[in-house]
Amino acid sequence: MHWLPKSIYKIIRGAIIFYLHTFLEFKVWGEKNIPSGPKIFCSNHFSSTDPFFVITLMEEPVHMVIGPGFNVPFIRHILKHGEQINALPEYRKEVIPNAIEYLKKGESIYIFPEGDLNDQSSFxxxxxxxxxxxxEYPVPIIPIGILSPMRYVKEKEVNIKVGESLYKTLTVLSGKYYANVGEPMLFPDYEKMEDKNHAGELITDAVRVKVEQLIVDIKVSKFWG
Structure with missing residues (x-):
């Protein structure tokens, strides 16, 4: 990441950290599981504030795959100058090549595989x-489970329209927000498979199951209330 977007990123990240520790009960487990070098972060996705909060989990800047946010004029400029990855329909074919290019540079990416907000009852x-x-470029996948009690997830009147689709704006601006970082995942056996589509499905399923386990771990073994 070049110095200007890196500087913008650090300023925004610092402001978010201040906000989280001032207005929320923000708890994180498993930060020691984040290795050095390029990697693919991924998590579930239940609020429009997730992309802002999760960048505080790692010291390094990340390139996040984002769709609807690029359709908001003010946010679009911040995302573009912050070298985030545009996943709007007209740019979708460029997402994978752009992500791989960043990984080859030794930088990391963050992706929400669901592509939209869930209601936390199921993915x-x-x-x-x-x-x-x-x-295409095997690096560790870092699964992350995130959650917040539903009473803190508020729907805003402003929705985001992308083509014919309308995306809700759900935010967590106070209360509790938790993140559980899992151990790095690698799939050497799947890398060797000739049927890449099937290999991709197997990897996706394995990561989804792990993210679910991380959320259950917060509810059962860590802190929940």
Missing amino acids: LKFYTGMAKIYL
């Missing part, structure tokens, strides 16, 4: 883009 379908990136 949406995990798309295979994350696995396709991994199969």
Whole structure:
């Protein structure tokens, strides 16, 4: 990441950290599981504030795959200058090549495989883009489970329209927000498979199961209330 977007990124990240520790009960487990070098971070996705909060989990800047946010004029400029990855329909074919290019530079990416916000009662379908990136350029996948009690997740009146689709704006601006970082995942056996589509499905399923386990771990073994 060049010095200007890196500087912008650090300023925004610092402001978010201040906000989290001032207005929320923000707890993180498993930060020691984040290795050095390029990697693919991925997590579930239930609020529009997730992309802002999760960048505080790692010291390094990350390139996040984002769709609807690029359709908001003010946010679009911040994302573009911050070298985030545009996943709007007209740019979708460039997502995987752009992600791989950053990984080859030794930098990391972050992706929400669901592509939209879930209601925390169950996940949406995990798309295979994350696995396709991994199969093209195998680096550790870092699964992350995130959650917040539903009473703190508030729907805003402003929705984001992308083509014919309308995306809700759900935010967590106070209360509790938790993140559980899992151990790095690698899939050497799947890398050797000739059927890459099937390999991608197997990787996606394995990561989804792990993210689910990380969320259950917060509820059962860590802190929940």
